[in-house]
Amino acid sequence: MVGILCVLLSLTALRVEGYSSGGSLIQSQCASMDPSSVHGTMQNSPPPYTVTVNQTTYKPGDTISGESSRR
Structure with missing residues (x-):
């Protein structure tokens, strides 16, 4: 039962990435707009x-x- 629950939870998990500094890609884009x-x-x-x-x-x-x- 626990195994089935673990499989179901792993299938519903979302992948989230975060950067403590905001991320270098975001910083470079925001610097120049x-x-x-x-x-x-x-x-x-x-x-x-x-x-x-x-x-x-x-x-x-x-x-x-x-x-x-629409123009």
């Missing part, structure tokens, strides 16, 4: 979608409405 340093080349064309919202600030309990449209 350049996602291409991690994800390749950046998009140079205008974004294909626009998002419009009814307010630009948020307080707990507020509801923000919006819509998106």
Whole structure:
């Protein structure tokens, strides 16, 4: 019974990695704020979608409405 429980628990375990310093990859990306340093080349064309919202600030309990449209 204990063996079956151990097998079931091992099948449901998630793998999580963490770095006490935040990780060198994260630090290098945040220092330059350049996602291409991690994800390749950046998009140079205008974004294909626009998002419009009814307010630009948020307080707990507020509801923000919006819509998106394709350019």
